[in-house]
Amino acid sequence: MKEMVIATKNKGKIAEFQQMFAKAGWEVKSLLDYPELPDIEEDGVTFAENAAKKAEVLATHLNQMVIADDSGLVVDALDGRPGVYSARYAGEDKSDTANSEKVLKELVDIPGDDRTARFVCCLAVAKPNRETFFYEGACEGYIAMRATGSNGFGYDPIFYLPELDKTMAQLTAEQKNERSHRAKALKQLLAKKEEWS
Ligand SMILES: O=c1[nH]c(=O)c2ncn([C@@H]3O[C@H](COP(=O)(O)OP(=O)(O)OP(=O)(O)O)[C@@H](O)[C@H]3O)c2[nH]1
Numbered sequence: 565m566k567e568m569v570i571a572t573k574n575k576g577k578i579a580e581f582q583q584m585f586a587k588a589g590w591e592v593k594s595l596l597d598y599p600e601l602p603d604i605e606e607d608g609v610t611f612a613e614n615a616a617k618k619a620e621v622l623a624t625h626l627n628q629m630v631i632a633d634d635s636g637l638v639v640d641a642l643d644g645r646p647g648v649y650s651a652r653y654a655g656e657d658k659s660d661t662a663n664s665e666k667v668l669k670e671l672v673d674i675p676g677d678d679r680t681a682r683f684v685c686c687l688a689v690a691k692p693n694r695e696t697f698f699y700e701g702a703c704e705g706y707i708a709m710r711a712t713g714s715n716g717f718g719y720d721p722i723f724y725l726p727e728l729d730k731t732m733a734q735l736t737a738e739q740k741n742e743r744s745h746r747a748k749a750l751k752q753l754l755a756k757k758e759e760w761s
């Protein structure tokens with residue numbers, strides 16, 4: 565089986581990549597398999613900048629091809645926040661619950677129709693001494709009035725999909741992987757395999 569290293573420590577992302585790459589016949593390794601590798605400061609102002617940095621630093625360390633995922637929640641009524649700060653929106657301890665509560669609190673006076681938001685995912689594929697390739701996906705929805713559901717991770721319990729009348733955290737893994745920002749970015753990446761492999 566072919567192997568792909570994803571430069572992430574996020575267990576939610578790792579599980580989704582394992583499920584989605586398995587269909588394409590790839591085995592996924594993550595930074596949890598390389599605990600000796602350094603932490604990378606995500607100081608970019610765009611998803612692409614952070615994804616490139618994570619992928620390029622680790623591709624150099626491992627001397628092989630690496631994919632990184634930088635993703636987050638973009639809320640229109642918050643001028644795009646939490647955006648690239650999604651993981652640490654409520655503080656450095658990266659609490660999913662505290663992050664979601666902060667968004668709900670900031671939107672307390674915003675009515676349903678104005679709570680539009682999207683999840684965005686940028687995948688960067690880096691290889692030593694070569695240009696980096698980028699693939700993006702987005703998933704449109706609304707910020708719910710309260711958290712519902714326990715599947716997925718991050719902001720999934722407050723991300724409402726009107727076409728299913730469910731939050732992302734009420735979907736099965738298969739349903740999320742059919743429509744998520746990450747699934748769409750990965751579909752682009754797999755469709756352009758000759759470009760990056
Ligand atoms: O409800 C969610 N469903 C998703 O599908 C999703 N994808 C991303 N996010 C949020 O955005 C941050 C990414 O930040 P991020 O790309 O820096 O990742 P991270 O710091 O968690 O791990 P790493 O990959 O950097 O190691 C994450 O922590 C989450 O808060 C999601 N929330």
Ligand SMILES: [Mg+2]
Pocket residue numbers: 606651
């Ligand atoms: Mg991160």
